[in-house]
């Protein structure tokens with residue numbers, strides 16, 4: 001982000017002009033939210049505080065009752081200039097309509113002092129609406145971790161120039177309310193993550209057939225229900241042919257599902273298989289270990305989910321060359337970090353390390369889903385409905401990712417496309433859906449991508 005700002009400054013912009021643009025853009029949002037009510041702006045010492053002076057000046061110019069609380073003197077040239085250009089009232093404390101938090105933004109370097117934390121909390125309590133500029137004060141920009149306990153929740157957070165990781169990571173994300181981005185002319189930030197957007201998914205070609213659209217083999221285990229859910233989801237993910245490799249013919253299989261109960265090595269020898277999925281319902285016994293090893297030895301594009309992630313060890317990947325996708329939830333991710341010797345608290349750094357060490361795309365799923373690729377690419381999902389927090393939705397996602405992979409998508413695209421479809425299907429399924437309801441919504445989600 002700083003490099004992106006610097007490139008604008010090298011191109012003739014000044015910090016002051018960027019701040020002016022950022023502050024005016026943020027003021028437009030505060031103006032709309034205020035609806036004529038009084039506004040209190042809390043200004044800190046850095047450029048986040050500088051934005052606050054610009055916002056206050058702009059709101060004053062538009063006729064709103066504004067006052068500034070400034071517990072610390074400006075410490076940057078741009079913030080000093082912004083303060084000098086503000087000719088409105090200052091106050092020790094504020095009460096009323098809108099609280100605008102410009103105490104600290106991306107430059108936060110340590111926890112707030114007790115006095116500053118108490119001031120932020122008091123101002124948040126004493127105003128009906130709370131708006132954070134760039135980041136809520138006390139939130140660490142890269143990790144999304146609060147550096148203090150008991151920080152307030154906000155109704156709106158206005159990011160300046162570009163999204164920071166904290167805007168899309170838990171726990172920060174849930175305290176930010178609505179999030180909006182103010183454009184100040186910063187383009188794509190090198191080495192930063194990109195947001196997962198609605199994909200464009202192709203309609204099958206006129207001469208398509210089931211094998212050109214991709215044969216996906218899902219390798220089941222001792223618990224048939226999970227693999228069955230993955231199969232049903234995969235059938236809505238674009239692949240042309242879904243097969244289940246199982247020891248027994250399960251009850252209640254959909255008519256269209258082909259089930260191969262021949263010995264696994266024999267089933268896996270089919271040269272038409274485009275991709276494999278193993279993990280849902282696999283369990284963790286010796287038979288499960290054997291099935292996982294047989295799948296990995298086949299060296300085809302593969303998705304590992306659930307128990308396969310718990311059984312995975314780095315040595316099992318040594319001879320592989322084909323694309324691999326891992327889909328851990330937070331518990332499985334912790335086990336993978338341990339298996340791959342990755343220690344510490346830096347979630348994004350460690351995801352990159354896991355992707356690099358395993359050579360796999362890692363789709364780390366949860367309320368803040370991230371996709372990391374071995375080449376360092378990072379994709380960030382917008383939050384999906386929290387109704388997804390129910391058993392079986394992970395099996396649906398695994399089936400979808402594998403289906404996109406079998407259909408020919410590059411691994412990182414397969415993961416991103418499936419994550420978008422999964423979130424969209426959850427929106428369309430409404431509240432309290434079951435995984436089966438979610439599967440039924442997939443056709444509607446897919447239709448939105450044509």
Ligand SMILES: NC(=O)C1=CN([C@@H]2O[C@H](COP(=O)(O)OP(=O)(O)OC[C@H]3O[C@@H](n4cnc5c(N)ncnc54)[C@H](O)[C@@H]3O)[C@@H](O)[C@H]2O)[C@H](O)CC1
Pocket residue numbers: 005015018019020022023044045046047048049050051075076103104105106107108109110111112113133134135160161162184186
């Ligand atoms: N994105 C853009 O292009 C623009 C963003 N702008 C805004 O600038 C801030 C970042 O500004 P910076 O001066 O680097 O950081 P802060 O304002 O967050 O404050 C840093 C300042 O505060 C001191 N400090 C840090 N933590 C603490 C603490 N816990 N207690 C006391 N003091 C602390 C630190 O030493 C510095 O002196 C960004 O978020 C945007 O809001 C600009 O408008 C330009 C365009």
